Amino acid sequence: MRTLLIGLLALGFAACTHKPDAKDDLRLACNARKHLEATLSGKARLALQSAPDPAPAELQYLAAQMKTEAGRKLLADLTQAAPREKPHLLRERARSLGLAGCPLADEWDQRFANQSAQLSFESDLRLICEAPSRLEAGQDAAARKAFETAPDQPARELEFLREQVQTEKGRQLLARLTHAAPQAAPDVLRSEAARAGLGKCRLAEDWAQWVADHGHL
16 A cells, blocks of 8 residues: 555656656647637537638737747747648658657548638639630621620530530539539529629629520520
């Protein structure tokens, strides 16, 4: 019993006198999202989860938590790194100190992939909305006049766009437009453009006028 008591006291003393080291700070950084969410109320947690880029909040949290010079250096490097480099930098530091994984690096990788996909779709959406202008720019006056008076103008625009879009979401949007009712297609485009913050969509307006004049697409 006496030996057990001495052992427990020794463990307690060691815990009380333990000084945080670089590995402790790195472990905290890799689990920053979990620790940060634990400090937040329900509404604040939801706001963090729905934020387009929570990295600034995560780094701000870590700024108050780093205990070592190595931890503060890591934080400074992460703050200055480009978004694409942040997960790579964090993962490399984790490996150098023998940590098997780093959840925050994985989350940042996924977040960057999602943002890149959204940006690529927005490029496709801009291309779709600008299809009439893009087609006109590649034609001489006679070809442009023939296109403007063609009885299948919307079909030609869709054919052009199928060869140009680069993303799966862009191809899915074209499929929706192909199968939508004539009166609904312009509204589908307007809705997507508004959601992406693109403002007016020329193709939507052209198609709305075409349906008003011809009754079909």
